[in-house]
Amino acid sequence: MSAHAETKELMTPKKAATWVVAIIISLAAIASFGNAGIVFALLIGLMLTGMPISISLGLTVLTFLFFMSNVPVETVAMKLFTGIEKFEIMAIPFFILAGNFLTHGGVAKRMINFATSMVGHWHGGLGLAGVMACALFAAVSGSSPATVVAIGSILLPAMVKAGFPRNFGAGVIATSGSLGILIPPSIVMVIYAVATNSSVGALFMAGVIPGLMLAALLGSVAWYRARKFNYPRLPKATTKERLIAFKESIWGLLLIVIVLGGIYSGLFTPTEAAAMSAVYAFFVAVFVYKDMSIKGIPKVLRDSANMSSMLLYIITNAVLFSYLMTSEQIPQIMADWIIGHNLGVIAFLAVTNILLLLAGNVMEPSSIILILAPILFPVAMKLGIDPIHFGILMTVNMEVGMCHPPVGLNLYVASGITKMGISELTMAVLPWLIAMVGFMLLITYVPIISLWLPRMLGY
Amino acid sequence: APIIIKFSHVVANETPKGQAANYFKKLAEERTKGRVKIEVYPNSQLFKDKEEMEALQMGSVQMLAPSLAKFAPLGLKEFELFDLPFIFDDYTELHKVTQGPIGAKLLKRLETKGLIGLAYWDNGFKVMSANKPLKKPEDMRGQKMRIQSSKVLDSQMRSVGAIPQVLAFSEVYQALQTGVVDGTENPPSNLYTQKMHEVQKYVTMTNHGYLGYAVLVNKKFWMGLPADIRAALESSMKDATNYANSVAKKDNDEAMAGVKKSGKSQIINLSAQEKAAWRKAMDKTHKENAARIGADVLKEVYTATGYKP
Amino acid sequence: MMKYLDHLEEWIITFLIGAATLVIFAAVVHRYASGLPIPGLQDWLLTVNMSWAQELCIYMFVWMAKFGAAYGVRTGIHVGVDVLINRLPEKWRKTSVLLGLSSGVLFTGIIATLGAGFVWENGMHYAVFNKFGMALGDLYEGPITPDLEWPTWIVYLAIPLGSSLMCFRFMQVAWTFARTGELPHHDHSHVDGLDDTIVDATDALEEYEAHKFDKNAEQGGVK
Numbered sequence A: 001m002s003a004h005a006e007t008k009e010l011m012t013p014k015k016a017a018t019w020v021v022a023i024i025i026s027l028a029a030i031a032s033f034g035n036a037g038i039v040f041a042l043l044i045g046l047m048l049t050g051m052p053i054s055i056s057l058g059l060t061v062l063t064f065l066f067f068m069s070n071v072p073v074e075t076v077a078m079k080l081f082t083g084i085e086k087f088e089i090m091a092i093p094f095f096i097l098a099g100n101f102l103t104h105g106g107v108a109k110r111m112i113n114f115a116t117s118m119v120g121h122w123h124g125g126l127g128l129a130g131v132m133a134c135a136l137f138a139a140v141s142g143s144s145p146a147t148v149v150a151i152g153s154i155l156l157p158a159m160v161k162a163g164f165p166r167n168f169g170a171g172v173i174a175t176s177g178s179l180g181i182l183i184p185p186s187i188v189m190v191i192y193a194v195a196t197n198s199s200v201g202a203l204f205m206a207g208v209i210p211g212l213m214l215a216a217l218l219g220s221v222a223w224y225r226a227r228k229f230n231y232p233r234l235p236k237a238t239t240k241e242r243l244i245a246f247k248e249s250i251w252g253l254l255l256i257v258i259v260l261g262g263i264y265s266g267l268f269t270p271t272e273a274a275a276m277s278a279v280y281a282f283f284v285a286v287f288v289y290k291d292m293s294i295k296g297i298p299k300v301l302r303d304s305a306n307m308s309s310m311l312l313y314i315i316t317n318a319v320l321f322s323y324l325m326t327s328e329q330i331p332q333i334m335a336d337w338i339i340g341h342n343l344g345v346i347a348f349l350a351v352t353n354i355l356l357l358l359a360g361n362v363m364e365p366s367s368i369i370l371i372l373a374p375i376l377f378p379v380a381m382k383l384g385i386d387p388i389h390f391g392i393l394m395t396v397n398m399e400v401g402m403c404h405p406p407v408g409l410n411l412y413v414a415s416g417i418t419k420m421g422i423s424e425l426t427m428a429v430l431p432w433l434i435a436m437v438g439f440m441l442l443i444t445y446v447p448i449i450s451l452w453l454p455r456m457l458g459y
Numbered sequence B: 001a002p003i004i005i006k007f008s009h010v011v012a013n014e015t016p017k018g019q020a021a022n023y024f025k026k027l028a029e030e031r032t033k034g035r036v037k038i039e040v041y042p043n044s045q046l047f048k049d050k051e052e053m054e055a056l057q058m059g060s061v062q063m064l065a066p067s068l069a070k071f072a073p074l075g076l077k078e079f080e081l082f083d084l085p086f087i088f089d090d091y092t093e094l095h096k097v098t099q100g101p102i103g104a105k106l107l108k109r110l111e112t113k114g115l116i117g118l119a120y121w122d123n124g125f126k127v128m129s130a131n132k133p134l135k136k137p138e139d140m141r142g143q144k145m146r147i148q149s150s151k152v153l154d155s156q157m158r159s160v161g162a163i164p165q166v167l168a169f170s171e172v173y174q175a176l177q178t179g180v181v182d183g184t185e186n187p188p189s190n191l192y193t194q195k196m197h198e199v200q201k202y203v204t205m206t207n208h209g210y211l212g213y214a215v216l217v218n219k220k221f222w223m224g225l226p227a228d229i230r231a232a233l234e235s236s237m238k239d240a241t242n243y244a245n246s247v248a249k250k251d252n253d254e255a256m257a258g259v260k261k262s263g264k265s266q267i268i269n270l271s272a273q274e275k276a277a278w279r280k281a282m283d284k285t286h287k288e289n290a291a292r293i294g295a296d297v298l299k300e301v302y303t304a305t306g307y308k309p
Numbered sequence C: 001m002m003k004y005l006d007h008l009e010e011w012i013i014t015f016l017i018g019a020a021t022l023v024i025f026a027a028v029v030h031r032y033a034s035g036l037p038i039p040g041l042q043d044w045l046l047t048v049n050m051s052w053a054q055e056l057c058i059y060m061f062v063w064m065a066k067f068g069a070a071y072g073v074r075t076g077i078h079v080g081v082d083v084l085i086n087r088l089p090e091k092w093r094k095t096s097v098l099l100g101l102s103s104g105v106l107f108t109g110i111i112a113t114l115g116a117g118f119v120w121e122n123g124m125h126y127a128v129f130n131k132f133g134m135a136l137g138d139l140y141e142g143p144i145t146p147d148l149e150w151p152t153w154i155v156y157l158a159i160p161l162g163s164s165l166m167c168f169r170f171m172q173v174a175w176t177f178a179r180t181g182e183l184p185h186h187d188h189s190h191v192d193g194l195d196d197t198i199v200d201a202t203d204a205l206e207e208y209e210a211h212k213f214d215k216n217a218e219q220g221g222v223k
């Protein structure tokens, strides 16, 4: 559930009562804005009680459908099954499993040693290694939470052990993990391309330069903060130590080759690559490094299943919530408002950003894209905005949305790995999140960053 | 308040089906003078491929236009005949079935599942694409071919030694680009709008199979409508169907022209003799699936279209 | 009794995630090997049909997710927004947590009921009546899954079964909390095995602490 007793500073009953009344009044004010207002007020209200987010999403949908619409409520039961009935989503449990085998099997240890030997002597060394690892992993995975899992479950505990504050590590990895949907391949981009009939190849190309830029930016923030707060640095390793560390970790590094090479050479789809990496990680852990015994396997499987189920349960309920939004035509109402106010390009893009950021509060990226892209896209075309640029803009927006509450999958994953509550984690990602919002504005108003590479390649 | 009909489908507004759905909405709302409001939900916004049928049976949505391959899971395996390779030579033969008594009889079977079929909408005839020239059926051997989930399509690919692979439509481009699969089959409009020709070197004009849809409504809902409204909706559907079929045909022709113009993949035309070889090689599929589909209904179709391996 | 239920739950999710991995592994190896033009082997592989693998994998994971979500209530893994309630006076917090847990009971209970109704209408009704030779009236046989051709009502049973179990777990947790004030707490940071795994990084750090004033440390870039 919630609650980390150590960090709380209790309010007096009187102050608490004032807060509760103020919140209730605000929610009532939101609810007065018609159906959309009621939905949001209900959701926010339920979430503030501290109940699991998945349950608040589900209860909001149930309550609304039951009292305020004539959609049969049985639909909810069906959606709870079919909401995650998608092979692409199954990459998440596979990558969680692979990550757990790697952490338990001594692969992580050797990889960390290698990363440490390479950049550990810089300010924020392990953090920089994390950004780089996320960027590399993003090149093999189309999903952001999976990237956080794969890199975070190895690097975060290592960083804590190496003496970094928890919130530093969590901030770096939760935000860098979002590179998963910007650096190709990217499921979000494919969905955008299908919804708007644009070229997937061009979108993938367009993601490369912004992806590398964002990686550099996140790395800089890590470096700056590490220097400012004087986080530990390690002694610089000799070339010989680096070679030994490299040799030791080669089996783990090969996984990147297997996943990357596997996808780019067409051996696997991303989900299959995830399954293969789980099998490979198991093999290395048990038979190569022998740091794990056969007896330990059921526990790894069970823990991975536990974590995956939590994520899948939230995704299911987020899909359910998206269904309610669509069914009540809330996105269309928003779109009519935009068109009705006759905005120019600059204002339209600003409104688009705000709308997407708002949506990022309550929905998962593929649903947002599927619902909003068809609405915003025609307006964007009328204003002469490049479709590929618009796609990258939406993708970067989705990245930001995944890193902030209440619905922010990267945060949930990071909270699963670290021992941090969501509010604590929100504070932890803040420095990087601010940088990302700045980056988002850059991408929004400087289209050439996205369009240069695809144009060079003749798209 | 007007009667609301939620019409959900899984493709974009610009596709022939999307356009036809919007055209139907326009006609129906005009002809019922605003007594009916049709809300069209494209792009699987409301329900995905896998859930829409159950949603329709449940009454969560009132109207759908699923692909005919989606009917077998309902227990109506006879609809799988539409997936059989080379069963229709051209649109004339096809429409003899879909707009004739056999088509009507098939739609009637839907009533046993709580549904009513209003019309068939064409998408078109499929072409094969791959990175090697597929001139003869033997060229298919060992090729990994993407199909949509269907027992008949699976057995069609196996009949020529290809390895069928079910992939979500949204994953196809990337899978073709990287080579997870070597090729696929599609009507030209899908091939072109999904940019698959950018990542396929050859397109063979096999026209081997048909892809089409049926427009369905929930039976209880439909029977509960006032008779005059039902009549207005039926007449709108009739006109929308003609519109759908002509848009589909036009789109496919334009798409092939677009593929040709792009120069990104080479188009292979088959002579009558070459096509006969494909037909012969794939005829196995008919035999293998005859029992599933039902020998009687197959025989009726063969009589209507004059199918010979 | 309770111990058996706990074990069953754990055994189900452990099995499902492991099995799903092996299924996809086999499918990928099969697809790749069938593309290799090896006489004999290719002929044999082409006769093996693995088309059902993806569908089975999806179903196994959905089942895992439903039972895992119940297990997650027991392990306290489900995350919530704790900004407000962590700062409320103790008694208020307790009420709020109980409210949250009861909402969990309510939601999963409703879903279990709705799910059971859905499964019943989706073909179970027909299957049961048919089995016992009762009058079928205008009942229709439920749909089947596209690849495996299993009745969907059996597949969808994950919803009522998983949600019932989850409902029960929420009640268990609420009961314990009301009596003892204790919540199951998932120690999110404790990825098991790390304590020994990370020793080397720690060693490196200790080594650095020990040698940071060495004159060689200049090369280490430590100022």
Ligand code: NA
Pocket (backbone or CB within 6 Å): A137, A138, A139, A140, A141, A142, A143, A179, A180, A181, A182, A183, A184, A185, A186
């Ligand atoms: Na990626």
Ligand code: NA
Pocket (backbone or CB within 6 Å): A360, A361, A362, A400, A401, A402, A403, A404, A405, A406, A407, A408, A409
């Ligand atoms: Na968010």
